[in-house]
Amino acid sequence: MMQPYMYLLMILIGIGTGAITSLIGASGVMIIVPLLTMLFSVSVHAAIGTSLLVDVIASLTVSYAYYKNGNIDLKSGIWIAIGSIAGSQLGALLADSMGESNLSSSFGVILLLAGLFMFFKKSNDNKTTSNKMHKRINFKYEWQRIVASLLIGFAIGILSGIFGAGGGVMILIALIVLLSFPLHKAIGTSTLIMAITALSGAAGYAIRGNINLTLSLLIGIGSIIGGALGSRYANKINENLLKKIVGVAFIAMGVIMTMITLFTIK
Secondary structure, three states, rough: OHHHHHHHHHHHHHHHHHHHHHOOOOHHHHHHHHHHHHOOOOHHHHHHHHHHHHHHHHHHHHHHHHHHOOOOHHHHHHHHHHHHHHHHHHHHHHHHOOOOHHHHHHHHHHHHHHHHHHOOOOOOOOOHHHHHHHHOOOOOOHHHHHHHHHHHHHHHHHHHHHHHOOOOHHHHHHHHHHOOOOOOHHHHHHHHHHHHHHHHHHHHHHEEEOOOOHHHHHHHHHHHHHHHHHHHOOOOOHHHHHHHHHHHHHHHHHHHHHHHHHHHOO
């Protein structure tokens, strides 16, 4: 039986997850999975399944806040969502066939790479640069854009199913580069698509019994609080500073998780 402070800790983890989702459109998996495995001794598979379910809760909360501000356009991004649903099922199947140590070490590497990317990546609000990126992808026919969106969504879904990430950042990039979305509308739309992708992945993990409902509920409650508060102040925080802070946290967790995996392999 868990101590009372553990319940509070899970809610705090959820608050942090919701805040990150609302501020930078990223999945909470990179917080939830390492903390559940390191602090609560949850298996990697169960931690990933649980994180996907929390992603659904957090993403719906955040996307609703963006919707109220007119910053969601799912019609244009629906093909990415459809592709991601199929891909996440394949990803969940692949993850189930991976060994615990392989999945854990792979996730540690993903954390490290994501942390380094976020730490060194600077926000670019330069419209000229953005327009140049848009011109690199020029579709002559609408069906070409649809096929490209489906393939991108499928790839994002596979990664989501394997590592428990709703794919928010990758969807965000796809919406900006592929579909030329304005930034705020891209964040709102990608968060809603992330909820759909995460739901599909969570279903795949639930079928295999890899979701802890108690942890999902407690962390999910926290994510609603964090998501609602974070969405309110999303445009008031220096993005570069926030990315560096989160990047350092991801790098630290990635190193710790990788080291634990290496030292526990017999």
